[in-house]
Amino acid sequence: MKLIVGLTVLLSAVALISADLECSIPLDEKAEIPQGWINMTQVCTDALKKQIQTEIGASYEYLEMAAYFSQDVVNRPGFAELFFKSAREEREHGIKLIEYLTMRGGNLQEGVHKLISVPYKEEKYEIKFDGVSALKHAVEMETAVTKSIRALIETCENDNNDYHLVDYLTGVYLEEQHKGTRELAGKLTTLKKMENSHGKLAEFLFDKQL
Numbered sequence: 430m431k432l433i434v435g436l437t438v439l440l441s442a443v444a445l446i447s448a449d450l451e452c453s454i455p456l457d458e459k460a461e462i463p464q465g466w467i468n469m470t471q472v473c474t475d476a477l478k479k480q481i482q483t484e485i486g487a488s489y490e491y492l493e494m495a496a497y498f499s500q501d502v503v504n505r506p507g508f509a510e511l512f513f514k515s516a517r518e519e520r521e522h523g524i525k526l527i528e529y530l531t532m533r534g535g536n537l538q539e540g541v542h543k544l545i546s547v548p549y550k551e552e553k554y555e556i557k558f559d560g561v562s563a564l565k566h567a568v569e570m571e572t573a574v575t576k577s578i579r580a581l582i583e584t585c586e587n588d589n590n591d592y593h594l595v596d597y598l599t600g601v602y603l604e605e606q607h608k609g610t611r612e613l614a615g616k617l618t619t620l621k622k623m624e625n626s627h628g629k630l631a632e633f634l635f636d637k638q639l
């Protein structure tokens with residue numbers, strides 16, 4: 430009996446403490462934070478948001494390619510792994526830019542979900558690709574991403590001399606883009622050369638190498 434009474438008292442005490450700890454600040458109440466430190470312009474912010482969508486979009490495309498090569502009827506595990514890795518990298522690029530944007534106090538009032546939603550694109554490449562056309566598509570995609578980063582750099586430099594962002598994009602993003610694109614271009618050359626001498630066997634051998 431004493432045990433039951435003790436437990437009841439304990440549970441009541443816990444309930445009271447929990448009620449005290451409940452947050453009573455309404456969710457829509459905004460803290461009054463000085464805004465002077467937020468110095469990215471709207472034009473630059475919008476361009477950065479667009480780049481986030483581009484990175485996430487590239488991640489989806491790589492995922493689609495990886496899934497294609499993973500199928501039992503295609504069975505190219507090397508290509509699948511290469512494109513799964515690329516999809517993870519592009520997603521990581523998107524995340525890094527989101528972190529940058531929020532570090533600079535980027536305005537997300539129009540909805541966070543819009544930041545990572547990618548406009549639906551009609552299928553724009555042949556889904557039944559072989560190794561060569563997949564690598565070719567990857568090089569073209571990386572070239573488009575590089576072009577888009579360069580445009581973002583230009584926008585943020587011209588609009589507000591935002592050298593911190595420009596430096597980050599030039600030093601981190603462009604460096605990775607150039608290296609990654611060169612790697613893909615090299616792979617494409619090797620596979621094409623192998624196909625010239627080994628015909629259809631080349632893709633099988635190349636996939637093993639990957």
Ligand SMILES: [Fe+2]
Pocket residue numbers: 484487518519522574
């Ligand atoms: Fe990227």
